[in-house]
Amino acid sequence: MNKKCTWIGHGEGCQSHTVENRNYCEEHLWRIYVKGSQLYKRKKDIRTADNVRMWENIFNQAVEELEAEGWDPTTEINFDWEKHE
Numbered sequence: 001m002n003k004k005c006t007w008i009g010h011g012e013g014c015q016s017h018t019v020e021n022r023n024y025c026e027e028h029l030w031r032i033y034v035k036g037s038q039l040y041k042r043k044k045d046i047r048t049a050d051n052v053r054m055w056e057n058i059f060n061q062a063v064e065e066l067e068a069e070g071w072d073p074t075t076e077i078n079f080d081w082e083k084h085e
C-alpha cells in the first residue's frame with residue numbers, strides 16, 4: 001500500500017505516502033484534522049463530537065470545504081503534537 005497523498009493545495013500536490021486507509025499523508029491529515037475541528041466549533045458544540053465516527057464526518061466536511069476554498073495548509077498551522085497523542 002503505497003498510495004500518494006491526494007492533497008491538492010495550490011496545485012503542487014504532495015508526494016508523501018498516505019496514512020493507512022486515508023487519502024492523505026500524516027502531515028496533511030493532521031492539518032485537516034486541526035482545521036476541521038476549528039470549522040466544527042464554529043458550527044456546533046464540539047462536545048458532541050466525542051466519537052470516531054463523528055470525527056470522520058468532520059474530516060470529510062473539512063476536506064471538501066478547505067479544498068473548495070483553496071486553503072493553503074502551510075500558512076496557518078499552530079499545532080503541538082505532544083498534546084494530541
Ligand SMILES: [Zn+2]
Pocket residue numbers: 005006007014015016024025026027028
Ligand atoms: Zn500530504
